[in-house]
Amino acid sequence: MxxxxxxxxxxxxxxxxxxxxxxxxxxxxxxxxxxxxxxxxxxxxxxxxxxxSLSDIPELQAVAVNGGLRIGATATHAALARSKTARSIAPLLCEACGHVGSPAIRNMGTLGGSVCHGDGASDPAPALLALDAEAIIAGPRGERRLPLVKFFLGALTTALNGDEILVALHVPRPAAGTQFRFIKYTATSAEAFSTVTVAVSITRDGAGVCSNARIGLGSVAPTPLRARAAEDLLRGNKLTREIIAAAAAAAAACTNPSSSAQGSAEYRRDMTEVWVRRLLAEMPA
Ligand SMILES: Cc1cc2nc3c(=O)[nH]c(=O)nc-3n(C[C@H](O)[C@H](O)[C@H](O)COP(=O)(O)OP(=O)(O)OC[C@H]3O[C@@H](n4cnc5c(N)ncnc54)[C@H](O)[C@@H]3O)c2cc1C
Known part of the structure; x- marks a missing residue:
């Protein structure tokens, strides 16, 4: 090379x-x-x-609980997949990091690098979106925070200015009883990029009514996505078979996939609907 x-x-x-x-x-x-x-x-x-290189900055590798979870930008996927600290607040993210590529890719690749690369096929990004994460950004004018949903602007394009670096990601502590589901679905090998990645976070009240829903999608658009229309259908309702089917269809409708070795655009959209439906349906009431 x-x-x-x-x-x-x-x-x-x-x-x-x-x-x-x-x-x-x-x-x-x-x-x-x-x-x-x-x-x-x-x-x-x-x-x-x-x-x-950011590799020699110890502060960027730290993972700490501070109300929510603060994850230094250069924490690796492998470190996060096995971190008990991260798992105590964000098991969904740990699961996503454990599915990135191969062991070698997880050992080298960092969460911040994945986010800053802005690839729509990132596996951790849908989990971060479902967890309502924020980017903590440092620049010459000091520190700013930006909801991750506003960070991804287009294919390989983010809201980071040329004079800024991402220093950390903040994940808020989820409401008690929140349930999570994650799937990286690949049509080829488990180490390949996904056909579709789905991350779901659902909070329900004592009567089983959904009070909050966030659905992150990967590999089905130029950027990682929130399936807002699907979330809106779930919020305020019980997760009946009909509501779940409508939400899954709405999630598929908000995708804009391209065709690749992982599947045609149509297949990716269809599998988005299938996996959103399955993940919601398997959540115990
Ligand atoms: C063979 C292979 C297989 C892969 N499979 C998967 C997969 O299955 N799932 C998946 O999600 N990903 C996969 N990836 C992607 C990989 O996870 C990401 O490329 C990786 O996480 C990027 O992290 P990095 O630390 O190497 O970033 P780098 O390559 O160091 O940086 C990526 C970009 O972000 C910028 N950058 C990095 N950190 C910062 C920062 N803190 N502040 C500002 N800018 C920054 C860099 O300038 C660069 O533009 C794969 C990659 C390879 C090579």
Whole structure:
């Protein structure tokens, strides 16, 4: 593999990384686990003068409970899949991270890298959307927080400005009794990108009426999606067979898939309906 020449910097604090980002501007390419970055370099899709690695910043690797869950941007998928701290608040996210690619990909790839890459086929992103996660972003003007649902703007395009880095993801503590379901459905190998990924979070009151619903979808649009129309149908209702069927159809209707080795656009849309229906139907009342 031949890569173009570049300088390499490895700041050890967030402040240093933000200062470097500001100083180098478009000459810098931020690197976390490097899985996507190496492809960008190898294919000459990016020609940075300097690669700025975030790997030596301990604060970015930390996973901590602080009311909700704060996940440092460079926590790896493997670390999150086995983290008891993460599981105590966000078992849905741990499950999603455990299904990313192969063990080697999970060991190298980071949650922040997956989110910042902005790939519609990310498996953790639907889980983060179903958990109502926020991005915590650092830049020269300080820190800002952005709901993840506003972070994904288009294919491989996010709301991160050129002088900012993602420092963490915040997952709020779910309401008591909230139920979660996740599926990464692949038509080929379990290590391949999905045909469709579905993450569901449902809260019901004592009478079984749905008080909150969030459905995240992956691999069925240029960005990870929230199936808002489906959520609206569930909220305020019991999860009857009819309501579940209507919500599953609404989820499929909000997709905009493309065809690939993982399935045709039609198949992906159909499987979205199938999996949203199945995940909702299997939740005990
Ligand atoms: C063979 C293979 C199989 C895969 N299979 C799957 C799969 O099944 N499911 C799945 O979900 N994903 C899969 N992936 C994608 C992989 O999970 C992501 O590419 C990976 O998580 C990206 O993380 P990274 O740390 O390597 O990011 P990097 O490659 O380091 O960075 C990705 C992008 O984000 C930017 N960036 C990274 N971190 C930050 C930050 N903190 N602040 C600002 N910008 C940042 C970089 O500049 C770059 O543009 C696969 C990838 C490969 C190569």
């Amino acid at each position: 031949s890569l173009p020449g570049f300088d390499y910097r490895a700041p050890v604090t967030i402040e240093e990384a933000v200062a470097l980002r500001l100083e180098l501007g478009a000459d810098a390419l931020i690197m976390a686990g490097g899985l996507a970055v190496v492809v960008l370099l190898r294919e000459r899709l990016a020609r940075p003068a300097v690669v700025v």
